[in-house]
Amino acid sequence: MxxxxxxxxxxxxxxxxFGQQNKEFKEVKNFYDYQRYMLNNEFKKRFDKEVSPEQKMTVKNDFKEFMLKLDSIQNAALLNALVRVKIREDLNGIQLKNTNTKQxxxxxxxxxxxxxxxxxxxxxxxxxxxxxxxxxxxxxxxxxxxxxxxxxxxxxxxxxxxxxxxxxxxxxxxxxxxxxxxxxxxxxxxxxxxxxxxxxxxxxxxxxx
Incomplete structure (x- = not known):
């Protein structure tokens, strides 16, 4: 890399x-951090069960591949959260303008x-x-x-x-x-x-x- x-x-x-809260991002991060925790535990069990170095290496490589995929999926979820926040900000800005709210x-x-x-x-x-x-x-x-x-x-x-x-x-x-x-x-x-x-x-x- x-x-x-x-x-x-x-x-x-x-x-x-005006501004927005960032709870959407925290929720996404907390969800995927938990998924990483669960995957780590499962792969550790598989790793500990294997006897040969070759099989242990295979488990490690599978683990890395899963984590890379999870990173990509999480990033897609974070991008969706970013879009939601920006849309809400735009709507709030329009509302403030329509109500003639002064900054x-x-x-x-x-x-x-x-x-x-x-x-x-x-x-x-x-x-x-x-x-x-x-x-x-x-x-x-x-x-x-x-x-x-x-x-x-x-x-x-x-x-x-x-x-x-x-x-x-x-x-x-x-x-x-x-x-x-x-x-x-x-x-x-x-x-x-x-x-x-x-x-x-x-x-x-x-x-x-």
Whole structure:
């Protein structure tokens, strides 16, 4: 498998906008994590029963093949979740527009009491993004693929409204999914002691070595 190294560079800016929950992604991940757990147990039983090294190697190869297929199936489920979320965001945006709901003006940088922070810092966030990134779906004709991710940290610390803007459509979608799969919530930003919605811009590049 081609080795892929993910580099993240962070730029921050503020604004308010509507958002969505990412429960769909958690549900998909939890379901397939359980399937992996069950498959691992079954293949371990088969492996332990075999006596010859050749048969044990066959079991190991079968296990790897099953896991690769499961990864692909999970990715299809995550893509469906992404589509559902984006459709809901679009519908909410139309509803807000039809009701003439005004967005809260963006705060000034000087008004911030504290920025939104990811538990463990952005280096841990980078590591978790790399671990969740399904690079097997990407066929790259270039050595470096780039995109710019924009997402909102909600008042409760969850993320929403994730959008990637880059030349490679598949890379964009996988980057969005990886961001939604972050296991921890942010600490929200505050203005004068009140939690506010906070937008991040995250330029992202992947090297294909």
């Amino acid at each position: 081609t080795k892929k190294l993910l580099h993240l560079y962070f730029l921050l800016f503020l604004s308010f906008c 809260t003006p963006s705060p000034k940088k000087s008004d911030l009491s504290s920025d939104a922070q990811y538990p463990g810092g952005f280096e841990l966030m980078r590591k978790q993004l790399v671990e969740s990134f399904y690079s097997d779906a990407i066929l790259a004709n270039e050595k470096v693929l780039k995109t710019s991710l924009v997402f909102v940290v909600e008042k409760d610390g969850s993320i929403s409204s994730v959008k990637a803007d880059g030349d490679n459509f598949t890379f964009n979608r996988q980057a969005e999914i990886a961001l939604y799969l972050l296991p921890e919530k942010f600490s929200p930003a505050y203005v004068k002691g009140t939690a506010v919605r906070y937008r991040f811009r995250l330029p992202l590049a992947m090297n294909f070595d």
